[in-house]
Amino acid sequence: MDFDIIFGNAARAAFGPEAVILALAAIGLNVHFGFTGLLNFGQVGFLLLGAYGTSVSVATFGWSLWVGILVGLVLSVALAVALGFPTLRLHAVMFAIVTIAAAEIIRILIGSTDAIGLTGGPLSVSFDAGAFYDLNPYPDGPHDRYGVGTFEFTGQQMWVITVGWVLVALVSLVVFLIVRSPWGRVLKSIREDEDAARSLGKNVFSYKMQALIIGGVIGGLGGVIDAIKTSGADPNGFRPQVTFFAYTALLLGGAATYMGPVLGAILFWFLREWIESFLRQLTAEAWLPDAVADFLSGSEGVISVAMVGLTLVLLMLFRPQGITGNRIEMQLDAR
């Protein structure tokens, strides 16, 4: 059993592009759920549009990557507006289900064979993200590695995660500033008691819509990073469970806090990869009975996702405010 490899894998996952994407998705959810009390279960739809907006603009229409990124973000805004109008007046639980349904509709449409000409359909889409990597300041030779021991990245990966974490920091700062402002206090008052906010003359619908758009664009940014990282997009990468993973990260770190979603995303990927690597190493051990090894081998990913589910249950039972959250702020009844 080689703990160097296990920790190296876990650390790489915790600080790699996957964690950046999850952190952005969770920060967006934090604006929706943590600060406004909107139970958005379709966050993956925003990531999908961010990723596909970028990929399709470059791959199908031949536009520049920067235009593509803009298209991805504009599509996220469009989804928020289209989703918000029919659903923001619904009961919290109905809102949750309708948002899942909307994200699934988009995923099915984009992944269908009828859409092959536009989005690549089930074939997935790939494009040349060269415009992004041309700016890479890290030397990227075949032997250039950055990091210590088994925790190391290539030059290209370094560039993606540098941009990614800077983006996460900027977005967190923006969220911090706007939530601290009078505007943010209205959001929190809507979360605590919508009717009270309305009776004070606040246009609750409009504030909710603004929150939905801002959180959606942040999710869309996560999708853009995803598209750049993989130089493309695949419909299977945007199943509803991505939203649930983002919730896990958010609740792990602490909803309605500023650093919670970032901390949660890092921890989520660290633990998930740690479990997976640990199991993979474990099955190679000679002392393990063959029957157990056979049962475990090939199922490492399945078990680590099962652990995500277990984490959610245990978190809600014993520490609903997460690691950094405030218990009183998490007493809210979603509406």
Place this chain on the structure above:
Amino acid sequence: MWMRRLLALAVFVLCFVLAWAVPVSAQSGSEADSSQPTVLEDTLRVGFDQFFAGVEITVADQSGASIGRAVTDSQGQWSVAVPVAGTYRVSLDQSTLPDGIGLREGFESIVEVAVLEGASRAVVFAVGEAPKGTPFGDRAAQTVFNGLKFGLIIAMSAIGLSLIYGTTGLVNFAHGELVTFGAVIAWYFNSSWGELNLIVAAIVTMIVCGMLGAGLETGLFRPLRNRRLGIFQLVVVTIGLSLLGRQVIQLFFGAEPLPYTDFQVQERWEFGPWAVTPRELMTVAVIIAILLAMGLMLQWTRFGKATRAVSDNASLAEASGINVNRVVLMVWAIGAALAGLGGVFQGLDTDIDPFLGFQLLLLIFAGVELGGLGTAFGAMAGSLIIGMSTEVSTLWISPELKFVVPLAALILVLLFRPQGLFGIKARVG
């Protein structure tokens, strides 16, 4: 109240009558897998278990010069390595396809694809059963029957979700996993252990699922209610359970589709425009009987009245001497048993895989919301509409997109009637 219930009942009856007053074989879809560098590849298949061997595929560059040729193996797989990145023209020789199999309507036998350096690219040919030129009326009749069957499966699975929401306010995202659990447990008794007849296995499954539901209530959800966890926390607990349940099922039963050993191949009986297998008839008859029994029970028996009283106002019901916890326990047991049976019927129709229930869950939610949250009859009617619209839409649109229709319908209905079709208007938002 009475009008609504009557209206819900009328829709229910109408859907049923429609099915017999106005055929789809297994729908086909091809899927892509990829993993090797700079190659074009795919698996030629219909569904999960029908692969086509000996089909010729040729690859040419844009000037038309031939680059390579491949013949699918017994698993339907083929791949052609290409020298450089660029756009290639891939063509399928239709004459080498087996009889009765052809390209689906609207798809070409020549596909142009772009490949990147060092990447592999899947090329999908949409093959399926060749159109046989069935008259539109017959196809319509068959899709309506399929819609009825699918709607009934959704309705039966939805009863538990709706009643549990009504009595405790819990929205159970793990309900889909109860459905999957029913499907795999029945498979286990039917194919793996004991080789019970599927009917016996289904009864055993209902008992096991009912016990699981009762266990979840007493072991988890009742203590949580007593701790006064908020709605959101409870929803997240069920989401966690859903992820956990699905992964555990996958751990023990694998991700590959499993078939039941009974009732697989059956001769179709012809009734006018319908060609129906006895299996499908049995499905429809059993579910209608169960739904009627549930309806009568809710309306007339002591337990049914107590359930409705708890749904209306739990504290008031408790104060008038109803044992709320016992009612909720029964609701969980019955709801889970019916969800499990729904899984068995759905497994008979498709194949059993760990995502079976989660795929159904969104449609169950759609049915329950369409009818109005917490109304049992509304849930039945809503589910039938969802099932019917899913299947009937395949007359006009590609079957891949059929789940879009009910979900879009749900959003549209909520735009105009936030309380659902048969729900009671309450002030929301």
